[in-house]
Amino acid sequence: MLGYVARRVLLVIPTLLGVTIVTFVLTYVLPGNPALVKAGPLATPEHIAEMERRMGLDRPMTVQYWHYLRGLFHGDLGESQTTGRPVLEDLLQRVPATLELTLAALLVALAVGIPLGVVAAVRRDGWLDHASRLIGVGGVAMPTFWTGLLALYVFFYALGVAPPPLGRLGAGITPPPRFTGLLTVDALLSLQWRALASALHQLALPALVLGFSVMAPLTRMVRATMLEVLESDYVKAAWAAGLPRRTVVYGDALRNCMIPVVTLIGVVFGFLMAGNVVVESVFAWPGIGNYAVTAMMSKDSGPIQSFVLFVGVVYVFVNLVVDLAYGLVDPRIRLG
C-alpha cells in the first residue's frame, strides 16, 4: 500500500508540470501578445519592443517558462486589469463561494443519484427505473445554463419561491463573521439563524441545478453496477442462504457497487467545475467561475488563464485523492 501511495503521489509532479506548460503556452506563446496588450493600442513598435524586453518576452522560451514557474511558486498569477488587484487575491477571495456551491451540488447529486440508481436496479423496469433512465438520457442533453434559466423562470418568476439570482445572501442580511468563508457553515457556527436561512435560500436553486447536471452519469453507473452485482454468484449465494433482502441489497450488494462510484467522483468533480462557470454566471454567484467570465467580457486574458491553471491544479489533486481512495477500497489497484 505504501508503495502505491508513494508512486501515485510522485506522479503528481510531472502532471503538475504538464499543467503549467499548457497554461504557459496559453498565456505567453499564443496570440494576444501580453506586451502588446499591456502597452496599449497606441504604442509604437519601439515601445512594444521595450515592453517585451522588460517583461522578458525576448528571452528564450525555456527561460521564460522558468520565470513563469518561479513566479507561480511565489504566488504570482499576474494582475487583473479589471479589478486592478493581484489575480491570486481575487481568486482566493472567491474560492469559498465556489466551494460552497460545488459541495452543495455534489451533495445533491450523491443524495439523489445513488439511491435512485439503486432503486432503479432493484426494481428493474419499475416506474422509478423508467424515470431514472429518462433523467439519464434527458439530463445529459440539457445545457446547464438552460436548466438554470428554466429553474429561475419556474421557481423565481412563476412560483415566487426562489430569491432573485443576486448572489449568496438576501438584501439587507448581515454576513456572518468569517471562519471558513462558507456562509452556511459560518452562520451556523455563529448561530445567526437569519443569515443561515438566507444563505440556504440563495444556495438552494443553483446547487440543485448544478447537482442535477452531474446526477445522470452517477445514477447510470450505480444502476449498471448494481444490476451486475445483483446477478453475481455471491449475491445469489446470499439469497440462497436465506439472508433478509435488506442485508443482501443494502449490505453486500451496495457496498460492492460503491467502488466504481468512487472513481466516478473524479469525473463528476470535473463536470462540476465546468458547470460552475455557467451556473455562477446565471445566478450571479460571486465565485471564481463568474470571475473568469467577467474577465472574458472585458477581454482580460490573464485572469482567465490563471483560472484555468487554478482549476487544473485543483483537479489534479482531486484525482489524486480519488485514486488513493480507490486503492484503499480495492486491493487489486494497489497491487497491480
Added chain:
Amino acid sequence: MSLGAVVVILVVALSAAAAPVIMPYDPDEPDAEHALERPSLRHWMGTDLYGRDQLTRIVHAGRVDLLVALAATAIALSLGSVLGAISGYRGGWTDQLLMRAIDTIQAFPSFILAMGIAAALGNRLSNIVIAIAITHVPIYGRLVRGEMLRVREMEYAEAARTVGNRRRRIIFHHLLPNCLPPVVVQATLAMGFAILTVAALSYIGLGIRPPTSEWGAMTAEGAGYIVSGEWWVFLFPGTAIMATVLSFNLVGDALRDVLDPRMKGV
C-alpha cells in the same frame, strides 16, 4: 426511439442547410414594431428584442452549432485515431510521449481547457473549433490505442507483417479500419457533447458575435427577460440544443448496441 432521433437530426440539419430558402423571415433584420412578441401564428416561437423571428433564427443557428461541432469532431477523430494508432502499434517511447501529452490535456476538465484555449486564441468561431478539437483528441486517442493493442497481436496482423508489408501500411490499411467501430459510436456521442460545449462557450460570450444567431448566444440574450416574464426568448433555443444533443446520444446508444453488443443495456 432511435429512428425518431435520426429524424430529428435530419430535420435540424436539412432545415439549417436550407434555412435561407425555407424560412419566411430574415434572421438578422430588425423589426422594431414587433419586438418581444409572444408566440403566435405569425411568429411560432415569438420574436426577440429586435423583433426578429425566433424560429427563423433558431433554424439558421443550427448551421453554426452543427458545423462547429462536426468540424471539431472530424478533426479530433482524425488526429486522435492517427496518434492512437501509432501509439498503440509502436509502443515504446513514442507511446510514452503521446500518452503523457494526452494525460496532460486530460489533467484539465475539458470545458475549462476549451475555454482557456478559445480565450487565448482569440474570439473567433474557428478558434472554438480548434479548442473543442484539442480537448476531444484524447477520447479517440485512448480508444484507438486500446483497440490497436488488441488487434496488433491478431493473426492477420502477424500475416500482414510476415508477407513484408511496410509498417505504415499495416497500421493504416490493415489494422486501423478494424479499430473504427467503437470510434464511430464514440464520435456520435461526442457530437452531442461538442454541441453542448459550443453552446456553453458562446453562452459565456466566446466565439459568436452578434448578429450571428447561435443557440447558446440566443439563450444568453433570453436570460435578461426572465425577470419580466418573456419566457419564449430563452426557452426555444435551449430546447433546440436539448433535442439535437438528445438525438445524437440516442443514435450513439443504438449504434453501440449494434456495433458493440457487450455494452447492451448498460
